[in-house]
Amino acid sequence: MRSRVQVFLFSLLFISSLQAQNIASRFTISGYVRETGSLEALTGVNVYLPGTTTGTTTNTYGFYSLTVPARDSLRLAYSFVGYEVAERAVTFRNNQTVNVLLSPGQALAEVEVKAGGPTEKVSESAQMSTIDIPVAQIKKIPAFLGEKDVLKVLQLMPGVQKGSEGQTGIYVRGGGPDQNLIILDDAVVYNANHLFGFFSVFNGDAIKSVELIKGGFPARYGGRLSSVIDLNMKDGNREKLHGEGGIGLIASRLMLEGPLTKNKKASFLVSARRTYLDVVAAPLVRQQSGGTLTAGYYFYDLNAKANYDFSPTNKLYLSGYFGRDKFYADDNSLNTNTGLSWGNATGTLRWNHLFNQKLFSNLSLIFSDYKFQISSVEKGALDAQTYSLYYNSGIRDVSLKYDMDYYPAPQHSIKMGIQSTYHRFTPSAVVLQNALINQSINNIDNINVLESGIYAEDTWRPSSRWRVNGGLRLSYFQQKDASYFRPEPRLSAAFTLKPELSVKASYAMMNQYVHLLSNTGIGLPTDLWVPTTDRVKPQQSQQVAVGIAKDFTTGSAFVRGLTLTVEGYYKTMSNIINYKEGASFLLINDPAAANSVRWEDNVTAGRGWSYGAEFLLQKKVGRFSGWAGYTLSWTQWQFAELNGGQPYYPRYDRRHDVSLVGIYDLSKRVTLSAVWVYGTGNALTIPVGRFETYRPSNTLIYGGTPTIVQQYFQNARTNDDYGMQKNSFRAEAYHRFDVGIQFHKKKKHHERTWEFSAYNLYNRRNPFFYRLESVAATTTEPARTALFRYSVFPIVPAVSYNFKF
DSSP: OHHHHHHHHHHHHHHHHHHHHTSOOEEEEEEEEEETTTOOBOSSOEEEOTTSSOEEEOOTTSEEEEEEEOOSEEEEEEEOTTBOOEEEEEEOSSOEEOOEEEOBOOGGGTSOOOTTOSSOOGGGOSOOSEEEOOHHHHTTSOOGGGOOOHHHHHTTSTTEEOOSTTOOOOEETTOOGGGEEEEETTEEOSOOEEGGGTEESOOGGGEEEEEEEOSSOOTTOOSOSSEEEEEEEOOOOSSSOEEEEEEOSSEEEEEEEEESSTTSSEEEEEEEEEEOHHHHHHHHHHHHTTTOEEEEEEEEEEEEEEEEEEETTEEEEEEEEEEEEEEEEEETTTTEEEEEEEEEEEEEEEEEEEEETTEEEEEEEEEEEEEEEEEEEEEOGGGOEEEEEEEEEEEEEEEEEEEEEEEEETTEEEEEEEEEEEEEEEEEEEEEEETTTTEEEEEEEEEEEEEEEEEEEEEEOSSSSEEEEEEEEEEEEEETTEEEEEEEEEEEEEEEEETTEEEEEEEEEEEEOEEEEOSSSSOOTTOEEEEOOSSSOOEEEEEEEEEEEEEOOSSSTTTTTEEEEEEEEEEEEEEEEEEOTTOOSOOTTSGGGGGTOOGGGGEEEEEEEEEEEEEEEEEOSSSEEEEEEEEEEEEEEEETTSGGGOOBOOTTOOSEEEEEEEEEEOSSSEEEEEEEEEEOOOEEOOOSEEEEEEOOOSSOOTTOOHHHHHHHHHTEEEEEEOOSSTTOEEOOOEEEEEEEEEEEEEOSSOEEEEEEEEESTTOOOOOSEEEEEEEOOOSSSOOEEEEEEEOOOSOEEEEEEEEEO
16 A cells, blocks of 8 residues: 555656656746735735746745746746736746735736736636635625625525525535535634524634635545635734724624744734624523523634744644534523533644745644534432433544645646544433433443545646646545545646637546534534444545636726636535434433444435536626626435435525625725625425324223313324425525625724625515414414414624724
């Protein structure tokens, strides 16, 4: 196995080195691109020779390397969305290091984009099904209760669907919530939800970049079927102390960043956020309960990062995230204490090493921990504990990851690496004590597994018209009773039909060795993470996609900078799992069974498929920016033990999905924004009728007296009839209109922004759930059973105050 790994890693290096040696004399220019005023490393900056197609982009750490033919001198251009273009004259005598600072600005909005111009064109990129959104643009979009949310903005993109009303659930091209690889500074975040899914755990003040990949996955990513959401935290300001924050209706936040040393070699960042729902609601709860009930809910999160440059070739980064949600209730009238909490903790230690101007490496030690807990305590006389229940589940990861970026020639950009992750799953940990019957159960069910992957990929330009990204990932999974070794080929290609217009195609195979069991399908914290075993096989998907990409570089100021992508895709998924009918993750109805019944006994495996078309017209720069997106899609699942073995539409299947997002900078002091969304209703299983069954009392006398008959009917039980087909009911269409306005003002020592917004401006009563209810008889109509629709959010106004210093 070790020899195969070595061959796989270095054969591509060897071949590319031979190719580079056969090329005429060349020079290499490399360096780092940072932001003026903060020295923040900039990711994805375009570095190119003006008037040519020769160029490259900076990696996650701001590093670039470009090898060009020998000549007396040349000019290099550096461009990035939202920054002024910089140019550098280079006179060659040998290889050179050129570090560049870019100044924030909107010069790109006024520049006519020409061939080889300042922005990387979507038509020239080999990658497809990829979306990146500037964080500055995310902060201008109106948000629910004024809380800016990265995941809710991603929901507005084609191919991405949301869960229930107001929630941050992400469903990409027919995949479930567990099929999204969400990573923050290389660390996996298993549950990205606050407030039962109404907010995400990502604080925009601490985020530097966000990228969504829906298909055509590069080989460096693995472990999930449907998408990659790659987020990177800011490094911290190296030149001066800087801060920003905000005060909203339900939460406040504060971010501080600054230098750690006077020589600008180190910096730090700390960002914190907390809701005060518990403080506001506690007096109301006590008043409504007559002083017998104390209850509350809160969440908090903390981001921290520090970095240090030991030398031009060695840099160290340490970052972490800590967050928690907690609900508690203390009922004095019933002598009970109830609690519900969940949270994530991540940590990443990264060492960058530059071997030479062509070879960059990064070594990461990664920790991730997700926990979910339920507690219930009932007290007897004199506060003696008579009954207690504690349920815990979670997943803990420790990973070691090594990546290399190699730039042998302008036509090649090679990435390769290896990663190994040690998972510890706790799918059920039940502690039960009952003093009344002298019963005590302490059951902890830990499962330890090892997941590894090795990959190599090359972004290759064989000619001026072709762009290809090809790669291979080999994944390996080891559990006590089973092991799996799976190859995962990846290929994306773009062919330029004419300037600014290309056709693209991609293929990707993905394997997933972790699963999320859910009764609701909407990604609540009560859902259960479990591993692949000898009985539960790995999930696998295959996806093909084709499309066109068009850049608009001429015309009016409104048209310049527009990009258009149209894609069609088809994806199959195998070995996806779901609960059997009536099964649940909680075995506490019969705690004694927790020692003998495993979660594997309650699941069934099946398959799924999804296909559709996506349209996106996007503009990232200029006074007017935003996008228009449309998705037409179908998703179906099939399980042998569900729905009679027949295919059915999962909850998040959505036929039509439309998003319109507009941002207009009316002036330097006023920004207007609006969002309109429309979507086909969710597929649900709801009662189609209601009937009653009757259970007799202890003694039944046939032909008895009216008293006995009355007793008989008092033992009636109402039952709902859900019909034969799963998710056969389609909810009403969902649509809403959000608006916002921001007032900016720069003062002597700080900048402040007042924001006023309205969620669901025209008060659309969108369905949240449906329920059958009995309607009493009236003088004109008999008693009947009717289906009622319930909504949760009417028009929701919000105001927030944000500041920077």
